[in-house]
Amino acid sequence: MISSYWQNIKSAFTTSLSGLKTTFKHFVEARHVHKPVGISSPDYFSQDKGIMTLSYPHESLPIPDNGRYKLHNEIDDCIVCDKCAKVCPVDCIDIEPIRAISEIGKTSDGTSKRIHAAKFDIDMAKCCFCGLCTTVCPTECLTMTKSFDFSEYDVDDHTYSFATMTPLEILTKKKELEEFEATKKKTQVATDPAKTESKADSEPSLEKKKPAKPVFRPRPMIKKKKDGDA
Incomplete structure (x- = not known):
C-alpha cells in the first residue's frame, strides 16, 4: 500500500512536469507575434511559432484582390441598362x-x-x-470588392446609394423629358393629321353589342287518335 502511494505521487509529478515543460516552451516562443500573412504568401506555413491571435480591427489577414464581398458601382461608367436589377435573385x-x-x-469603354x-x-x-449582377x-x-467588414448597428444602413443626381436635377430632367415627348407628339399630329384620324377611326369600339334574344315559338298540339275513331 505504501509503495503504490509513493508511485502515484511520482507518476503525478512526472506527468505534471511533462505538461509544464510544453507550456513553458510555448511561453518562451510567444515572445514574438505571428505576422498576418495571406495564404498565398510563401511564408504562410513557415510561421508555426509565436502568438497567432490578431488584434482585430487594428490587425487583419490580407484579403485577396479578387475577393467577392461588398458591391461597388462606378456610376460614371453605368448606362442604367437595368440588367443587374433584373438578374438579381433577391x-x-x-x-x-x-x-x-x-x-x-x-x-x-466608349459606350454612349x-x-x-x-x-x-x-x-x-x-x-x-x-x-450574377457583375457578370451581366x-x-x-x-x-465585387474585397471590402468584407461593413457591419452596421442599423440594418437600414446596409443600403448604399451610388446615384449622384440631386432632387432638383431629377425634377429638371423629368420635366425636360415630358416637354420633349409633348413636342414630339404635336409634331407628329401636325405633319400627318390624316394618319392620326384614321388611326382613331380604326380603333375598335368599346361598346359591345348585346346578343339578340332567341324567339321561342310554341309547338302545335297534336291530338291522339282513340281506338273508336276512323
Missing part, C-alpha cells in the same frame, strides 16, 4: 432611370450614355454574393 438592386432627350456622355440614374441603391443586407454588366462598372 432583388437587392433598386434603380430609377430617366431617359435623356439626347446623348449625355460616354463611358470609359442616354439614361440618367435618378436612383441606384444596393441593399447589401439582402445580397447573397452570387456575382455590359460596361463592367458593377464589381
